[in-house]
Amino acid sequence: MSALNSKPVRYLLQVINYTVFMALIWYFSTSPSVRLIGENESLLTIAFAHAGELREPCRKLSQQELMKLPPNMRKPEDCPRERSPITVEARLDGELVYSETMQPPGLFNDGSVDIYFSKKISAGKHRLEIRMDDSVRNPGFDYVFERELSIEPAHILLIEFDPLQGFILI
Amino acid sequence: MLVNPVKRVYLALESWFNISFGTEWNPLYHLGTLSFFLFWVILITGIYLFIPFHGSIDGAHASVEYITHQQWYAGGVMRSLHRYASDAVVVTILLHMFKEFASGRYRGFRWFSWVTGVPNLWVVVTLGITGYWLVWDEMAQYIAIGSARLVDALPLLPGAMTRNFVAGEMTDRFFILIEFLHLLGQPLVLAFMLWLHVKRLSDVKINPPRGLAVGTLLALLALSLYKPALSHAPADLTKMPEVIHLDWFYLNIYPLLDIWTEGQVWIFTLGITWLLMMLPWLPPKKDGPKAVVDLAHCNGCELCFDDCPFDAITVQARTDGMKFDKEVVVNPELCAACGICAGSCPSSNPFRSRNEELKTGIDMPQLPVDKMRSQTREAIAALSGETKILVYGCEHGLNVSRLEDDETKGVRLICSGMLPPTLVEYALKNGADGVMVTGCRHNDCYYRFGNRWVKARFAGERKPILRGRADRNRIRVHGAAETDKNEVERDLDEFRAELAKLKQAEATAAENDGAGGNS
Missing domain, CATH: 1.20.5 (Single alpha-helices involved in coiled-coils or other helix-helix interfaces)
Structure with a gap:
């Protein structure tokens, strides 16, 4: 010691x-x-924000209804704010890998929905199908994306959406 | 007596560090101040790093690379010190928690310090996470997406935060937010939490002993030079990082996202936090009766106010019309029921009221000074043999009844700090050949200052002092944990031998005096 x-x-x-x-x-x-990803793996990511179509169509107001309103608020159409839920489905090589229906956020259910989906997939050739239904008034899917793709290992296959162009491969 | 296995492990670790560092520098006795010291290192190096750092998507990684490689001798070392001190602080915090848990210092009156301490760990961890984001390398990309997934799982924010971390979506504004959090928001929250954590303590120290601080800094410096902290490749949102060299001190939660859902990770982390926060009540511990002031015997000297380790005593103007200016008041919410105040009260003098009840200015209902005196008398009366030793101990150190034999008797106090020095003098005058005071290990008092005050009072450095007429050769102080019985017995044997020699020398001197007188 x-x-x-x-x-x-x-x-x-x-x-x-x-x-x-x-x-x-x-x-x-x-x-x-x-190790975040295998040597022969890559990542499929679907990410976008989109507001569904209005749940109810705009309605033309009658003359009587217009006259009841204050002069500064006499808009000829009444458009309910609530939007349709959005359903997105993704199939990879025919297999359903993603399917989700999202309600529009907000007090009046009028906000845009954020979609984010990510999945590790094997690198190489794949057939990708993405479908989206954004209107309760039009039955069926409103946007469809089908493509044969080739993806390199460790790469992120990013799919976005633009209302004018539809689904876009980045 | 059984010591729980967790405490046994802790005490073994503590013993090892006492051998290596001594009781003054033992890092386990300075984990709080060591954490503060590491925060200073992190702050100073952080300020240096902030100057050349460029908070933008394109500039962040490049500026950190410049700091690391072009300026390796200054910026590189600063970066490594910043990182390794941050890692070290997690270790010191975890050890601090382990120590308090193993020693049972988290329940009863200590619930407040424990409950305000646990969130500090999370504040520190989130501070580290935002720090790693700022580098904007592959690891930052990984934790940014992981963090966003966790945030998205909460029903608090609309929208997907994760979507910000796909190619083309991110902007430099992201860095403004993270810089604000890392440089200002989180440090301010941490400073507030630390203030709250020590709020119920008196005489709070924030600096470790100089030797320990220098040793820690040199060790961090050596590691920084030997293995400088490096970045991963720059973040690329079009590519998935393949391998991450994760900092497990801060980022251990993220790999869980590969095996669990975000919700499960939240339940796991919040569950652990909740469990830690609830520990003081699992099961609850009832403190003993709190200190009671008897104004008839209090002259407002404030010694108890000075000695209270938990700021439970305040001083106010006299209310009972006696000639003194002040009186003391005990806040039962803060009182730890340690009795240190009773030991500091000059009225706790056993030579007063010899034949009637001894009353003092501030006392413990469960063990009043009068009872301490009568226990002392009884213990002395039970002593027999050549060298009679009375041992005072405490409830949290070695149980003194384990040392008892014909020549050794023990009196157990709540804390050794509740022993009035005059009681030691009283014991020596009333038949004890020697008095040993144990208590917790030196610098590790369950009630913070008990054994420190004992040493200072006996050395005449702190009032009430042990008077000069008490023979110091007959007094021994040996701090001891529950597992230190053998060491104390060895010291007790040495003490007994010294006392025997002393007795013999006194007897010889008395004989010589007698012989001289006869001639």
Whole structure:
């Protein structure tokens, strides 16, 4: 015990303790590493924001109804704000990989819906089909995207949507 | 006596560090101040790094690379110190929690410090996460998307935050938000939480011993030079990072997203947090009766106010019409029921009221000073043999009844700090050859300052002092944990041998005096 209490021994023990502490910090600050994607894998991502069609069509107001309104509020059409839910389906090589129906957010259910879907897929050639129904007034899917694709390992296959162009491959 | 296995592990670790660092520099006794010191290192290096940092999608990674490689001797070292000190602070916080848990210092009156301490870990972790985002490398991309997924799983925000991290969607405004959080918002929250955490303590120290601070800094510096902190490749939202060298101190939650849903990860992390927060009540612990002031015996000297480790005593103007200016008041909400105040009260003098009840200015209902005196008398009366030693101990250190034999008797106090120095003098005058005071290990008092005050009072450095007429050779102080019985017994044997020699020398001197007188 007395030998352990001598200053040189104590300093040596401190150096050992600090070394162990720093080794612990160094190791866990970078290790063990995490493999996020397999060597022959890539990522399919569908990401976009879209507002569904209005649930009810705009209605033309009658002359009588217009006259009841204050002069500054006499808009000829009454458009209910509530929008349709959005249904998106994605099939990869014929297999359904994503299917979701989302209600529009907001107090009046009039907001746009954010869609984000991501899935690891094998690299190489695939057939991708995406369909979206954004109107309760038009039965069936309003937008359809079908494409034969080839994707390289570790790449992100990103699909976005534009109301004018439909689904876009980025 | 059984010591729970968790505490046994902690005490073994503490013993090892006492051998390596001594009781003054033992890092386990300074985990709080060591964390503060690491925060200073993080702050100073962070300020340096912020100057050349460019907060933009294109500039962030490039500026960090410049700092790391072009300016390796200054910026690179600063970056590594910033990172490794941040990692070290997680270790010191976790050890701090482990220590308090293992020692049972998280329940009863300590619930407030525990409950306000647990969220600090999460504040520190989120601070680290935003720090890693700023580098905007592949790891930042990984944790940004992971964090966004977790946020999206909460029904708090409309929209998908994750969508911000697809190619073409991100803007430089993202960096303004993260910079604000990392440089101002989160540090301010942390500073407030730390203030709250120590609010119920008196005489709070924020600096570790200089030797420990220098040693820690040198170790961090050595690691920074040997293994400088590096970035991953720049973030590329069109590509998936393949391998991430994760900082497990901060980012350990993200790999869970690969095996669990976001909701499950939230339930897991919030569940652990809730469990940690609830620990003080699993099961609840009832503190002993709180200290009681007896104004008839209080002269308002404020010694108890100075000695209270938990700021439970306040001083106010006299209310009972006595000639003194002040009186003390105990706040039962803050009182730990340690009795240190009773030990500091000059009225706790056993030489007063010898034949009637001893009353003092501030006392513990469960163990009044009068009872301490009568227990002392009884213990001395039970002593026999050549060298009679009375041992005072506390409820949280070694149980002194385990040391008892014919020549050794023990008196157990709530805390060694509740021992009035005059009671030691009283014991020596009334038949004890020697007095040993144990209590928790030095610098590790369950009630923070008990054994420190004992040493200072005996050394004459703190009032009430042990008077000069008490023979210091007959007094021994040996801090001891529950597992230190063998060491204390060894010291007790040495003490007994010294006392025997002393007795012999005194007897010889008395004989010589007698012989001189006869001649």
